[in-house]
Amino acid sequence: MMSTMSHYRPSKRPSVKDVSKWYHCFSDSIDSDWMGHSKYVFVEQGYPFPDFYRVTYTIDGITKSKLFYGETAHNKTEMFVYDLGFRNVLGSI
16 A cells, blocks of 8 residues: 555655655554553554654553654654554564
8 A cells, every 4th residue: 555655755854744644554452461551552654754653552541642753763663662562563564
């Protein structure tokens, strides 16, 4: 799906307002982890920027969001989601 779209990397970091669409990359939930926390994560990739990722995560009913941009954004996004406890994210984004 993403490979047929035209992407470009701007010379400076785009604003969130510059993203025209967000495409779903990965989502998962954990009912209860080893500490008893319930978690949900939703990862989206910005269009037309291939290196713009938005991670929205909920832990025990508290929702937060984190943005990643740049050449290492893919790896940083994957590591962040993995560190939240979602082990099956590797290779899924």
